[in-house]
Amino acid sequence: MASMLGIINLHESEERIRELTLHRSLAAVPFGGRYRLIDFTLSNMVNAGIHNVGVLLSDKYGPLLDHLKNGKEWDLDRRKDGLFLLPPASHHGPSGHTVTGDIPNFLHNLDYINKSRQAYVLISGSNMICNLDYRDVLDYHLAKGADITVVYSETAGLTKSPPYTNVVTDAENRVVDMAVNPRTPKGDKASLNMYIMSKELLVDIVDYCASRGREDFLRDGIIAQLGRLAVYGYPYRGYVGEINSLQNYYKHSMELLNPAVWQELFFKSGLIHTKVKHEAPVRYLDGAVVRNSIIANGCIIEGAVENSILFRGVHVGRGAVVRDSIVMQKSQIGPHVLLQSAILDKDVQVSEGKHLIGDGSYPIVIHKRARL
């Protein structure tokens, strides 16, 4: 396989998922019982043989740095290449104006890109939940002789909830149009925000945009160049969950309860790696009644859990009922508590007998470390 550099671009919209991104970037939002969103993209890259990954940080990156550390869990603690945490431009130098796009972040880290030894580069966001083999995408890119290959899905229903990028292709899958959040999309194809191109082209695009005061990698660097460059679409037909709103977060979390989705996401092209906490196996004690749920290690269960996701180290007390809910790491559910359609952030304590009931389509969110 030709060598490829991975860049994870964290310049992502958090507007519709503010409840979970108050203190963390979108990439660091906990998902699926023991992961953070970035684990999926990062693991897909590593599983495809990418050994050099740069993460273009945006803001609120404390929790993310703590999560990634030196990249060891992803086998990216390497002498040559490995994991590079690339600081954002806006946090450096006396730039007079407010940065709105991601091109300055690329520009700020152009040295890293230039000096990397790989011929190709894969650029991706962090919020697409899928288990995708990037080697197939690179093979496709080379076979098409494309300048840029954009991964899209026609089946995941991404155009139903903005933000999304609509992709329009011809019969040969050449991209003829792309649009960010158009009022009426043309067809159902939407970009997964994953692009493969040569490293030289990426450098050219960054230079072209930066030298003309253009700051948006997608709009200015790719969409505006569709006439000039051969951009092809790679159709991905597997499961994709785009986490761009609280509703989508809840929806795709609940889809993990479908064993076919669980199987595909966590096993298909490779395993999903994450920070290890060394928690013990789950203890089911008297009173535990668990149905259709995903339970992470370290939990102790003495109550009822239905259609729910419990992260590591959650305790469900005697007589408690947890239904259609997501309970994040180390939260404590007291005896006889009723939780319905609720999302509890990390380390929340709900004391005995409390009832927290959200709506099926609008779950209530309890903030990190809340004491109820």
Next chain:
Amino acid sequence: MPKKECVAMLLAGGQGSRLGILTKKVAKPAVPFGGKYRIIDFTLSNCSNSGIDTVGVLTQYQPMTLNWYIGIGSAWDLDRHLGGVSVLPPYVRQDGGEWYKGTANAIYQNLDFIAQYDPDYVLVLSGDHIYKMDYSQMLQFHKAKQAAATIAVIEVPWEETHRFGIMNTDTENRIVEFQEKPKQAKNNLASMGVYIFNWDSLQHYLEEDETDPKSSNDFGKNVIPAMLAAGEPMYAYPFDGYWKDVGTIDSLWEANMDLLEDNPPLDLNDPDWKIYAPNQSLPPHYIADTAHVRRSLVTEGCAVFGEVEHSVLFLGVHIAPGARVVDSVIMPGARIEENAVVEHAIVGENTVIQAGAHVGCVDGEGWMMIDRNAAGITVVEANIVVPANLRLAKGAIVSVTEWQEFPEERIS
């Protein structure tokens, strides 16, 4: 190399022959335990949690799984530039080489390894036991007593003293007599196989032991008695936590079942004394609508569609709809298919129990039974397939290359 105050030597080369088919392909320390661990994780985690960062692991019998598992020691934070974990198999010298003849000889053959660190103390451990212990406290005790050797001891029931090395002590905990597996014990303080030696004493007595051709080069049988006979100050360090030698099928099964109690005697959830194990990157487990899980331990990667009661499911176990698992230990990657029943059993790694098969039934037959377990625990070897609808007798030890029925009388 810079000096280390204390170097640990972990004996991990034993076969654990009483575990039978469970140690056919792996050494005893590599036998899975407690849902996500292997036996050696407890000793290695104890070292890490006690601040001992230099550990030699002596391997000999079936070391492949251990080598892979230990790696460079990252799981236990033992991937250190100075010290860390070193796997030490027997090796060849200019004048030839030999296998480790006994526990003492294994350490003797690695005196050079220890000498590199110029330690004051050497902690000798066995990779066969399940327990949580702070070795740094034992070292403090050893220093305070100005002992030449300190042996950790635990009270055992009087009727079991014949299985252990028994220490007779005075009121100051000084060891006055040692009885190896006595018929008539004078005390019920059993050696846990955890020793601290002053480095110079250890070196001296190991060298002396090596010159005796009649010695079986064993700590319990030879070195400890020799030190006592020479009048060395030796002390018993009393330990009162959970400690279990999981050397037999029954004790391995029991120790797993101990974890299912309300307040288990061995707390695996203690954030201040975690037991580490290499991570296998498996997702949280899935419990289906059709599943019933009662009084059990379930680990990452499992998918449960059937019924599980009073059992321990290890990493990546699959329990199909209609299957029933009771009072059992299901090791990593095993699959229990539709309507199969597993009772009072240990199922080895990656073994498949096909649809409708019944493991451990009272009226079962002696298919591929190589032995019988007196306590009635059925054991199915790793990496085999138990064909659909087969009935395996309660207490059968099942090992197979090709399925054929064994009449009871052929089993000795």
